[in-house]
Amino acid sequence: MSAPRSMLVTGATGRLGPASVRALLERGDRLLLTGRNEARLAELAESTAAFGGPGEAAVLVADTTRPDGAQHAAAEAASRFGGLDGLVHLVGSFSVGPLMLTDVSSYEDLLRANFLSAVVATQAVLPHLTEGGKLVYFGTPLADEPLAAMSSYAASKAALITWMRSMAHEVKNRGIHANAISLTLVETPEMRKEMPHVDPALTVDAELVARAVRFLTGEDSDGMYGSVIPVVGKFGFSSALAGGPPPGAGRPSR
Ligand SMILES: NC(=O)c1ccc[n+]([C@@H]2O[C@H](COP(=O)([O-])OP(=O)(O)OC[C@H]3O[C@@H](n4cnc5c(N)ncnc54)[C@H](OP(=O)(O)O)[C@@H]3O)[C@@H](O)[C@H]2O)c1
Numbered sequence: 001m002s003a004p005r006s007m008l009v010t011g012a013t014g015r016l017g018p019a020s021v022r023a024l025l026e027r028g029d030r031l032l033l034t035g036r037n038e039a040r041l042a043e044l045a046e047s048t049a050a051f052g053g054p055g056e057a058a059v060l061v062a063d064t065t066r067p068d069g070a071q072h073a074a075a076e077a078a079s080r081f082g083g084l085d086g087l088v089h090l091v092g093s094f095s096v097g098p099l100m101l102t103d104v105s106s107y108e109d110l111l112r113a114n115f116l117s118a119v120v121a122t123q124a125v126l127p128h129l130t131e132g133g134k135l136v137y138f139g140t141p142l143a144d145e146p147l148a149a150m151s152s153y154a155a156s157k158a159a160l161i162t163w164m165r166s167m168a169h170e171v172k173n174r175g176i177h178a179n180a181i182s183l184t185l186v187e188t189p190e191m192r193k194e195m196p197h198v199d200p201a202l203t204v205d206a207e208l209v210a211r212a213v214r215f216l217t218g219e220d221s222d223g224m225y226g227s228v229i230p231v232v233g234k235f236g237f238s239s240a241l242a243g244g245p246p247p248g249a250g251r252p253s254r
Pocket of ligand 1: 011012013014015016017034035036037040063064065089090091092093094109112113138139140183184185186187
């Protein structure tokens with residue numbers, strides 16, 4: 001396992017937070033976990049304390065989608081750890097709906113949560129990042145293969161990934177690595193409750209995503225700048241846009 005890091009984890013109160021945090025604590029990382037919801041942050045603090053592990057995690061209530069909140073969180077992490085080695089930006093949101101039934105404010109909300117939040121958090125951490133620093137974001141294959149009625153989500157994640165790839169070129173000469181993980185449907189307790197009909201074999205275990213987070217924040221990924229790693233499991237998007245299966249597909253051969 002690579003050397004322990006000191007990092008800011010934004011949006012740690014979400015579904016992927018617990019598994020990602022555990023994977024980083026196993027490496028011995030020192031983490032500052034942020035979220036806006038005090039109760040969920042307290043729960044996360046309790047579960048990470050119970051996990052133990054060689055690392056340590058502190059929590060901070062902050063809205064890191066706002067410049068003042070993000071700057072406060074980054075400064076707090078840097079002063080607590082004597083510098084900052086990375087950002088894991090878990091903040092994100094999801095909604096679907098056909099164009100004519102989707103108010104423009106829903107588009108603005110998703111752009112803010114999925115794209116602009118990353119800009120704000122990154123601007124806040126960059127001044128504190130040490131050489132070899134790691135920035136990790138979360139995308140979706142829908143950004144490249146968008147399905148009907150998912151235009152706001154797909155466009156907001158496409159903006160995130162295009163921005164990340166451009167920014168990665170800007171910061172690489174400072175030895176900073178920006179990369180992303182592309183996800184389909186992650187198996188979490190919340191997902192299981194909301195979508196009991198989904199075949200578990202088609203979802204991605206949160207632990208596997210967490211391992212990719214640990215990889216992208218460790219020195220094993222030192223050669224990577226602006227990459228998008230797919231951790232998509234066996235989930236398959238099907239779409240009329242893709243033209244459906246080829247003729248004869250799925251029929252037994254004679
Ligand atoms: N889970 C999946 O299946 C999946 C699939 C594809 C991509 N992803 C992406 O992977 C990342 C992590 O996923 P996740 O499932 O952990 O996400 P999540 O549970 O939906 O949300 C993560 C956190 O984002 C924060 N957040 C959401 N909207 C916000 C807003 N408008 N302003 C500020 N904070 C906001 C919330 O923190 P507060 O406590 O502050 O509200 C929430 O805890 C996200 O970017 C997500 O889009 C996830």
